Amino acid sequence: MPRLVVLTVTALLLLAGCTSSDGNGRGEDGQPTAKPPTTKTTPAPTGPACSGIWKDGATLPADYTKCVDGGAYGLQDVTECQDGTKLVAYSDTFFAVTGGRISKPKVAPMQDTPEFGKAYTACTGE
Incomplete structure (x- = not known):
């Protein structure tokens, strides 16, 4: 068992040596080293x-x-x-057709109310 530990530690040290850099982006063998991954930042959402x-x-x-x-x-x-x-249902609480009056049914789930059903049918024709 100790021999396995020694082999594992040796392998790790060898791997670490292969990836060291001279500060110029090149490893000890003169080959380019891998660049660290770049992180992308997602812009904050905008709107009202x-x-x-x-x-x-x-x-x-x-x-x-x-x-x-x-x-x-x-x-x-x-x-x-x-x-x-567009018929927009916001947060399962409010709904409205763009350019129209916003409604907040007093019963949940909102999609099961006659008020929403009427707006959906008028919107889609279904």
Whole structure:
């Protein structure tokens, strides 16, 4: 068993020696060393605050696409309507057709309410 430990430690030391750099991006053998991976940063989402858009009785802007909530885009489902508008359900709490009045049904789940069903049927024709 100790022999296995010695072989493992020796192998690790050899591997570490193969990847050391001379400061010029080259290893001890003169070959280029691997570059460290670059990290990509995702830009913060931009747009209006969800709390400023989604209010019962307010009008959903006709050009609405997304809103920001807590540094991320708000949770929403979008259905393309026959007339070119969109039916947007936000956070399973509010819904509206773009350019239309925002509704907040008092019953959950919102998608099971007659109010939402009527808006969905008008949107999709189903």
